[in-house]
Amino acid sequence: MNKQLYWLSLLCSICIVFSCASTKHVDIPPVTIYANAPGVPVYQESYPIKIALKHTKLDLRFDWEKSWVFGEATLTVQPYFYPQDSVVLDANGFDVQEVARLTSNGKSRLHYTYNGKKLAIALDKSYTKDESCELFIRYIAKPNELQVGEDIASIDDRGLYFIQPNSEIGIPRQLWSQGETECNSNWFPTVNNTMVKMTQEVSLTVPDSMVTLSNGLMKTSRKNGDGTRTDTWLQDKPHSPYLTMIAAGVFQVTKDEWQGKEVSYYMEPAFAPYARKIFGNTPEMLSFFSQKLGVTYPWDKYAQIVVRNFVSGAMENTTATVFFDRMNLTPAAYKDETYEDIIAHELFHHWFGDLVTAESWSNLPLNESFATYGEYLWITHKYGQEAADMHALNDILTYFDKDTNATLDVIRFDYANREQLFDAVSYQKGGRILHMLRKTVGDEAFFAALQWYLKQHAYQSVEIHDLRLAFEKVTGQDLNWFFNQWFLASGNPDLHIESQYEDSTKQVVVNLTQQQDLTKYPLYRLPMAVDLYVQGKVIRKQITLTKQQETFRFPLAEAPQLVDVDADKYLLARKEEQKTLSEWIFQYQHAPLFMDRFEAIQQLLETIQEPRAQQILITALQDKAWIIRLMVLQGLEKFSKADLKEIFPTIKKLAISDSRSYVRAGAIMQLKNLYNKSDIKEILEMAVKDDAPSVQQALHNGK
Template sequence: MILLLTGILSSVQAQQLKSDTFDVVHYDLHLDIMNFQAKQLNGFAILTLTPKMNQLSYISLDLLSLQVDSVKVEGQPVVSWYQDDTLLRIPLISPVSVGDTFQMRIRYHGTPIVEPAGWGGFHFDSWIAYNLGIAFQANPHNYGRAWFPCIDDFIDRATYDYYITTEAGKTAVCGGLLIDSIVHPDNSITWHWKMNQTIPAYLASVAVASYIKIADIYNGIQTDIPISLYFRPSDTAAVNNLFVNLKNILSVYENHWGAYSFDRVGYVGTIQGAMEHAANIALPVSTLSSGYEWLYAHELSHMWFGDKITCSSAEDMWLNEGWAVFNESLYREGIYGYPAYRSNMNSKLANVLQYCHIKDNGYRALYGIPNEYTYGETVYQKGGVVVHTLRNYLGDSLFFPAISNFLQDYAFQPVSSFQLRDYLTQYTGIDMTPFFDGWVFSPGFPCFVIDSCQMVPSGQNFLTTVFVHQKLKGAPEYYHNNRLFISFIDSLWNTHDFMMEFSGEFGSQTFVLPFKPTLCLADYYDRIADATTDASLRIHSSGDYDFPNTFFRLSITSLADSAFFRVTHNWAAPDSLKTPLPGLTLSDYRYWRIEGIYHVPFQAKGRFFYSRPSHLDDSLLQNLNDSLVILYRKNASEEWQGIPFTRTGTLAGYITVNDLQPGEYTLASWDEYYVGKTEIILTDNKISIHPNPVLGHCTIKVASNHSSVLKIYASSGVLLLKKPLPSGTHELNYDFSRFPAGFYIARLEDTNGHSLAHEKFIVGKR
């Protein structure tokens, strides 16, 4: 008899009950996967269990939308059980206690589900049937329960035997080693696979299709490991081409993280994926091109991060996915060299700083991520760049041995961020609490900038004091125990590298140098994933030069000798105006620093790119009429000031500064109040100023079909000039040489004071 009840236990209560009361130590899964068109699973599961408490009288398991037909405990039929769409509750014939071991056989059938997102679950297609063990839109995300009864969380781990029966011509591929294949009288085949290592249920897998096997052997650091790639015959050439570096990538991971821990290196072709099923990685056949080497390398690294150790909860998913993203860069370093690692990591950081908080609806901490963002940009991409920062915070000589030992000491166990923090503290002797408090447990990023560098001669040396300023991007408080890498450039352009430590908003440190530094640069080698992206170029001729990830282009028209330039795009608000200027709003999001070594004569212009569609300047570009300008200061001790520029574009475009100088640049906008709150836009009302910027005399051309008044305002809003005009076209000459350099507004108003047209201009000095 089957009694269907709903609402017996909440999902949270049920999950807690399963995790705390018993453990499944082994699954035997016997399934017929024969008729793809019917989309049916039919079979039984034998679970070997052991209690975690005394006098346990019932077992609760996860199972989605599949119908249980019968249950036996230790060979004895259970006459009643409870089942709804998510939970299976089975009473035991007699209570069991800690130390007992017993078996439960559950026969079931039905059409397995696929999550609403169309990813996780059990898929049937014309040529393939397969599972994907994670559902993006489910809570919890684990989806082993989509095809067999189990404890479906990140904590419970078990070994597996799979017995999958297919029709003739099909191959069933599961995790672990293929033990046997038995051909039955009707030509159906039962494939027996065995997984000897313990894994969570969501990492169990099966795929059935007309596969061929591409086999090889990897000579690992401890033993030879079989490689088996199961794909369609038509995919053979593409598979051989894509996986040409598989052994090299395995070697990179083993050399850094320790020996491969599973019995087989396995991939299987699917329609969707990719998914790190243990020793049987699901890889979409649409990704079988050389451009997806990073994807199979990412999934392979999960055999260490995610499968060998597993995050203890979804809130700690960065321990799985962030480390796999880091490994996308690490394998490049091992195969293509460190510049490839650095370039890939810099691209990741630029993407994180520009888009992560947009895609995840706010700045988020790595730990404690909400369920809807478990598989979002923060966990993956921010996680990857934070691991990069951790690597350089500790240094390779500590980082790699510490993590390798952590993986070994916690092999086949769930782990948390707190356990990793405490382990690293004990292993390295460095208190990692401040690092984890800032980089892991808090949202946002720090932004480290050098405010100034003071040099005092001392005999043959120079006492060089570096003053640094920590700004914040989406972070609630300043980071502590920071390690910032400082590089000094000498007259021959050699770099001399040091590390300084500081906490809080400001810090300083004095270095004894045997030379007078020409430049002092923060994090020149991109070792820290703070809120800066930068690029450096050595330039030997005039021309146009792009600086990647900085939204800046340098155009050199006159160059006396070779030059060195570094452009830093700071993803944090610039310092505010020392004296606030009514109506002028500086960017609250970003600014640039231009640094260089060059000889005169030198002439260059800079192109600073802006964009609202790319979420670079949302606060400044509210509509098409917003007045975007650029400000400059030589260093942090000076006030921001207006400089001549031209603007190209509306909501996206660039600002060109024709006389580029080293220093800092920021975008800003004028408040609508200072250019007219109630503008009347008529095609016959026009105003233009030439030249602009004004260096002395200028001509103001006015055309209006109304009697009007021309008014000139200072940027502070003070009215400086006023001239009534009849309707028609007028050319007016003015001398602005006696006015201070800065921003001004020429506004044409009707006789009631309504704005007809306006034009902003800059007064400069020769």
């Protein structure tokens, strides 16, 4: 699930453009979270399972004006292990009308008690783990009447949303659900436990003009003769209750196919012509992820639907992902943001989260860290390493944006509210940890371990140690050190890096110091590469930092032009590195990675008054990475008038023809800020034809 979406909004050096872009991120309504009291021991354990919920059958009708659900639920249950003579279900804010056991002779009423949140049903006898029974519950659910602070924590927790039509602002009537974390029990009786796995059958009766969607495949569709239609959807592979979804509305369905399975995109008719532009890479994603993981996409179909006023960015309901309405993109808006990372994120969840599910909310990173890393994998495959590393930079900056992120464990058993877990630690930090794990064990071992993990735990729930054991099984290594310092602890290394060449000993000396507070954070074990650049060659040395302060020496016949520590740029660490201006320039010109150039440009912008730095920055206006071009644009205020005159043709070219709309917008803003209006009149007139929202905002900003 994407609750928070960022795209480099944390880069102060380029916020000039994002302040005017109309599609920069999702504004999530605030949720009040009360932290645990200091010193209060809290352990959020996995929920116990007394009753296994094997199958859920729902027959649902709706009162669209009242926002009510008229439901009939048939639940197939059986004791998980110990004999049970009662069942307790989660059912929030219902009018319970009938509870019975279904038998071959019909219904047999059962005694029950209900406190508005929990439905406790007394069974007709004590059942063993080998016996099942079918429970029938007739009810009315009123999710729109649930009170924030009493029945639900926030308005995002209603579980089912009736979108009432408003022709004045173009909002159509729709219905959609959002189950994560424990909200589906607001519209059907279930068990709020991620360790529960069930199959399901959902029948939806709606106006015949509407299209429906739910998990699995449509089994039947029947017109009722009264202007309504009943669609029945069957999900015959088990998944957790929070992944159940329904939606209905006036949608146009665009269909693709992948290995004989339907791949479909549900969009409002006005935006349906652009469905393949937005979602058209989905079949290729399915092929790529299936091949990369060694586990073929395991579900019967894959549908993606865009709804109005969704409470999150997107949600990975099994076989049917729901997206927020910013995915209603026009070709113009698509020039700014494609949201392809979100599409990849939710699809990757169908392996990590849906097929193999975190057994508790404390283990949420087993869902979200992987989905975040799925974005990186897809971008690498489709657009190359440079684009993927730019995306990874956003994750890094998002994590480092708040100092409080460093105080939180990744696997968190002490949360006060489970909604706290949907943060930059579970998502962005966790994704970067997986990348470090990949670099630590190697690509072949990394993907072999993921394949073993997915196959071993398919349609089951897991905890973090299951992931560790999978990697240990494949690699033959004890990896407790890695999981303890990264997944089961808080913080990150703060590295001070110094290097020098000792002419007397003919050695390169690298001094590394871990400066983080060791009373709060781990002393890290950090394998890394050090690249020595000398006479046009790169000599790589592998080291492992295990102490608070450690010195590494490398024989070298002459002084290197650059010593590049953490040469693969994969450590999630704050780094304080002392290099000369010449070394930073050399790094920008010769080191191979985007992050090499990004780090160098950061430093050169700090020394912009140096003529040599300015010349490199001028060159960087044509860097292949749009982020770097935009960073340098933002630094132009510090250039002299003579230099600004020299680069005027370059800025004009960026404003009109740069491949990235944000760079075009940034160039326009700087032309307006730094140059005489008469000099740029022609450029601005040409830019009017550019319909990217960020460019249009830049053109009209300040008017």
